[in-house]
Amino acid sequence: MYFEDHTHESAVQSPELAAQLTTIGIDVHDPVDVLSWVPYLLGFRPHESIVLIGVHTGSEGSGTGLVVRFDLADLDDPHVQADVMQHLARDGADHVLCVIVTEEPWDETLRFGGRSGRALRWWLQSSVADARSTWLLATRAFRCVECGRTPCCPVGGRPASVLDHSAVTAAFVYQGRSYVSCREDLAAQVDVAAPGRRSASAAAARHLRRNGLGAQCWRPESSARWLELVDMVAGPVAEAAQPHGQCPEPALVGKVLAGLTDPWVRDGVLLWVVTGRMLEDEERTDALADVFSGVLRPSVPRVDVALQAMTLLASHATRRWRVAPLAAASWVAWWSGDGAQAAVLLERVRSLDLDHSLGEVMTSVLAAGIAPGWARTVTDASA
Numbered sequence: 245m246y247f248e249d250h251t252h253e254s255a256v257q258s259p260e261l262a263a264q265l266t267t268i269g270i271d272v273h274d275p276v277d278v279l280s281w282v283p284y285l286l287g288f289r290p291h292e293s294i295v296l297i298g299v300h301t302g303s304e305g306s307g308t309g310l311v312v313r314f315d316l317a318d319l320d321d322p323h324v325q326a327d328v329m330q331h332l333a334r335d336g337a338d339h340v341l342c343v344i345v346t347e348e349p350w351d352e353t354l355r356f357g358g359r360s361g362r363a364l365r366w367w368l369q370s371s372v373a374d375a376r377s378t379w380l381l382a383t384r385a386f387r388c389v390e391c392g393r394t395p396c397c398p399v400g401g402r403p404a405s406v407l408d409h410s411a412v413t414a415a416f417v418y419q420g421r422s423y424v425s426c427r428e429d430l431a432a433q434v435d436v437a438a439p440g441r442r443s444a445s446a447a448a449a450r451h452l453r454r455n456g457l458g459a460q461c462w463r464p465e466s467s468a469r470w471l472e473l474v475d476m477v478a479g480p481v482a483e484a485a486q487p488h489g490q491c492p493e494p495a496l497v498g499k500v501l502a503g504l505t506d507p508w509v510r511d512g513v514l515l516w517v518v519t520g521r522m523l524e525d526e527e528r529t530d531a532l533a534d535v536f537s538g539v540l541r542p543s544v545p546r547v548d549v550a551l552q553a554m555t556l557l558a559s560h561a562t563r564r565w566r567v568a569p570l571a572a573a574s575w576v577a578w579w580s581g582d583g584a585q586a587a588v589l590l591e592r593v594r595s596l597d598l599d600h601s602l603g604e605v606m607t608s609v610l611a612a613g614i615a616p617g618w619a620r621t622v623t624d625a626s627a
Contacts, residue, residue, distance in 0.1 A: 447498025
């Protein structure tokens with residue numbers, strides 16, 4: 245979920261991730277399974293947060309819908325509370341799991357004291373809450389609010405170290421999945437300054453000046469350079485490895501950076517992420533309609549390659565050129581259903597340029613909690 249001036253995220257999971265309940269074998273009634281799953285689901289370990297997970301059941305098994313995380317500090321705002329409920333109602337989940345992550349004393353929390361206690365009271369008073377599917381999680385321990393199975397929680401909870409060695413954690417590790425220690429680290433790679441960034445940025449300036457000689461040739465050339473870059477990135481991403489000591493030439497990186505400042509080139513790149521092709525002008529309108537109608541769904545491998553390429557571009561860019569790849573990466577993350585990463589990348593964009601066109605679009609999209617079209621059709625299909 246997204247609210248301007250608050251730290252919230254939501255994500256409607258891609259079909260591959262939504263199926264984790266089945267493919268990983270997660271028991272939504274088992275706190276060990278659910279709490280082991282949460283950081284992998286979000287991509288980071290939450291702190292002083294509440295996490296709500298919509299579960300949809302159907303003839304083909306269970307899957308996740310809307311996943312919401314927001315800071316406990318923001319829940320005192322009644323507008324936030326109302327918006328959370330509206331989004332959950334729109335998702336229409338059959339069951340909603342709740343995890344309250346806090347270091348506040350649990351005896352106070354269970355008496356509805358402190359921020360965590362106020363969050364717990366608000367949640368339990370809602371029409372979609374189930375105390376047996378509500379858990380407290382701290383750094384050292386976890387416990388059920390109301391145990392659904394016995395025996396379950398001792399008085400002081402169960403040690404959190406159990407989660408590190410659970411079957412769910414082992415399954416994700418086997419798949420090569422990981423998460424970062426905190427939300428801010430989701431965009432840590434884009435903040436790394438690559439050694440060749442000045443050369444790449446100088447190349448970007450030279451390439452942009454060539455735009456004045458005629459966009460008819462300049463735009464297709466810039467688009468072709470994007471395809472060249474993703475071809476270089478695709479191999480290491482598929483192998484879950486970093487390029488073996490090789491980086492693209494600064495001239496190539498600069499041309500792509502300059503190209504992304506042009507809305508026509510940038511939109512072509514984003515539609516490549518969606519369709520896998522550089523579309524002709526006459527194809528773009530239909531492709532955009534398919535993006536918003538839900539006909540097109542994200543390709544996880546192509547999203548991964550695009551985000552890796554955008555990260556490489558941002559790390560090779562000086563301040564002038566960083567905004568375009570960061571804004572594009574925010575859009576790609578949103579398209580993939582990763583609201584947390586989209587929001588963190590957008591924060592980087594807005595710190596550099598409040599008036600960037602794509603940044604303004606993403607600000608409106610995230611503030612309104614608008615899901616990509618495919619996510620709405622997934623939710624409708626599971627209802």
